[in-house]
Amino acid sequence: MVFPVRANNCFRHTEQSVKPRRVLSDHQSHHGVPRSNPNPILILIILKTSQHARRTRVLNELTIEITQQCPNECLHCSSKSSWGSMNALEPDLILSFAKEAKSLGLCEIALSGGEPIAHPSYSRVVSDLQSIGLYVVLYTTGIRQIDSKRDSIVWESELASPNKVIYSIFSHNPNVHNEITQMKDSHQLTIDSLRSTIKSNIPCEVHIVPMATNIVEIETTINWLLDLGVMKISLLRLVRQGRAHDNWNKILPGADDWARFCQWAFKAHSRWGARVRLGVPLAKIAGQYMTCHAGREKLLVRSDGAIFPCEAFKDSKINSFQIGELTSSSFDQILATFKKKLQNEYFNIDTNQEFCPAQMHYLKEV
Secondary structure, three states: OOEEEEEOOEEEEEOOOOOOOOOOOOOOOOOOOOOOOOOHHHHHHHHHHHHHHHHHOOOOEEEEEOEOEOOOOOOOOOOOOEOOOOOEOOHHHHHHHHHHHHHOOOOEEEEEOOOHHHOOOHHHHHHHHHHOOOEEEEEEOOEEEEOOEEEEOOOOOOOOOOOEEEEEOOOOOHHHHHHHHOOOOHHHHHHHHHHHHHHOOOOEEEEEOOOOOOHHHHHHHHHHHHHHOOOEEEEOOOOOOOHHHHOHHHHOOOHHHHHHHHHHHHHHHHHHHHHEEEOHHHHHHHOOOOOOOEOOOEEEEOOOOEEEOOHHHOOOOOOOOOOEEOOOOOHHHHHHHHHHHOHHHHOOOOOOOOOOHHHHHHHOOO
16 A cells, blocks of 8 residues: 655655664764765755755645635634635635745645535645645545535545545534534534545544533543544644634633643643644643744635634734735745744743743733
8 A cells, every 4th residue: 555654844655664774883884884084065065955955945834725615613613614605715826826835845735614625626626736746634524515415525436535634523422513513413424524534544633622512521532533543633722713702701611621621631642642632832731842833834825815824823803914915925925024024923922821922912802
């Protein structure tokens, strides 16, 4: 079987196993002949080349919300997506932007929404991106809706298969999940699609956002998902934007539940290892200190073409964090706008209180 393998931050496909590299002494070559002293000019050329590579490979993460339309109406949705939302990006525009991103070192692109498969040209978008060598990650509800008919996803159908699928599943309990999505059939349809993805041997992950209604059963949900065959689960922090802003008092976990969750999360990594990941805004509570790359190595394109440093910045009631426009901004302009407009914010964060730059701004709203 052919598996995707990351090499030099890009993905390639291989059928060969990786052999352990033989460690040589400082004075030994591969042929048993003592090494000569390195040429200082050659070393300088190599260093200059690697520095140039680091300067040009500036983009590692790109998420494009290709549509705002979605069959669910989640209580915390940052995009305020619904089936009546009509924002959608043109396939040619998506491909053109992706090509420019690839020239800056991008190897993996994420398609989000809304529900990406609701985009009228979903399969074309996926095929176009894969044709230029990008590894396509799909964020999905697992629900395919045509007019009023809702169904699960079967990847062997006419839909183009992504390289990896990430589902949002909020609980093992259908009632809890459906309460969050505000759709009574969503849990069953999503789980059916999840099983289809695993059966099709497509790498599959799940994202969970701890909220008031699901936080007490996170551990049970994680065990249930791992038993289903999910390869990795990410716990993401609730962000006060979009529909979450409107429903904040309803979905925000209570202080006691949050304190217990933080204590549990601190031990989660040692229990499950790499199979359970904490997103950057949550990492600090588990003693994992990560660097935020939003706006520097990571960008998000919203379904109306607006460009932001990451998902957490895209809808603030305080200030606009937009740093570009899909139809008119080059990457040089986007990065320059970020440095001029927002970068100083990253160096004025009290990391004893907060680890995510965007969260600091939303906390000021409370």
